[in-house]
Amino acid sequence: MPGHVLLRIDPGAVGTLAGNLAGGTILVSATNGKTTTTRLVSGALRHDGRAVVTNSAGANLLSGVAAALAEASPRPGSPASGVFEVDEAALPEVARRVQPRAMLLMNLFRDQLDRHGELEAIGDRWTQMLTRMSPLPRLVLCGDDPLIAGLAPEGSDVIWFGIDDPSVSSAGLSHASDSTRCRACGSALAYRHVWLGHIGDWRCEPCGTARPVPDVAVVHAGLDGARGSDPVIRTPEGEVTLHLELPGLHNVLNAAGALAGAIAMGVPAGSAAEAISAVPPAFGRAERVSVDGRDVVILLAKNPAGANENVRTLMLDDREHDLLVALNDRIADGRDVSWVWDVDWEPLLPRVRRLTATGERAHDLALRFRYAGMDMARVHVQPDHGAALAEALAATPDGGTLEVLPTYTAMHEIRADLVSRGAAGEFWAGG
């Protein structure tokens, strides 16, 4: 609301206030991982002794950025820096007004087609945005995503980040993969390694375009089950080791992006690595809480790529799983839930001891698991999220872990239930 009011009163205020941030601003955008990565970059800048103006998770449209700036109201020459998470569709407008010093662009996956349109269309809008910006910000790009790699204008200042650890290469492209055609010539891309989705070590044989060699590269992912990871990352300033409470390869890549983003903002790599290792998980992003003698881990999944990474992360733990999967179809979740058919649930299901399907589209989920060949005696359908959480917790062995995979609004509902049980901190208190 403050952001909307500010924009109504003074449409130029965002540019003026952002211009007062002498520490410069970095914008972070992607389909997946922008909330987590924005937190990590903010942590790195603060650890380096800077004041940071940042938007709260999810408030990532122009109004959210305006609200954060209005609240901080930096005076001209303020030494603070801005670190803003920005929605993919809102990015060109926010960038035009904020005139960032750096932009961290991480990935583009298929997400809520009813809202954002085709991936290629977002890629085209981002390309136009960059060709119109003068001076160009420092770009921090994930070159392992071919769509992101194709964004860099001729002669631009880019820090490339990516993965260089063949041990985490997966067999092939999952069937949810997007963007596997060359942006330059339209030919099908060849992959030497696939890290996740369409992100990998790619090249186009016909035209010779290939993944840029990363300046900031994960040389050892160091995955430690669903608990976290200890990645080793090569930077222009030497190798650093991180300790992440965030599980999965996608979070290792987010951390590499955050490290590269912090370096682009002038933070020494060693200091940034230390800070990134100390940042707790964001709300609902691998957040772990304890309730009635059981651990509850919340892994937000709002599109096929994110859900596939969650499945893959859970597969790292070689044990039986108790799952609560929640599917809502409100605007913030995406009205079209057909994406659950593009998630590769199959390898995980034989290891699931009990699965509770909940949310407004609980029955759609159950149908998906039925077609995946799951033993339906182990699937329980309870559309009411409160009742589903209670049942799933009661059925999880004492000392065990209940893994919750919700869509966006379902995450907020389930988390509110956990807060009322005294298990999780309030959103605004916990950030």
Ligand SMILES: [Zn+2]
């Ligand atoms: Zn090509």
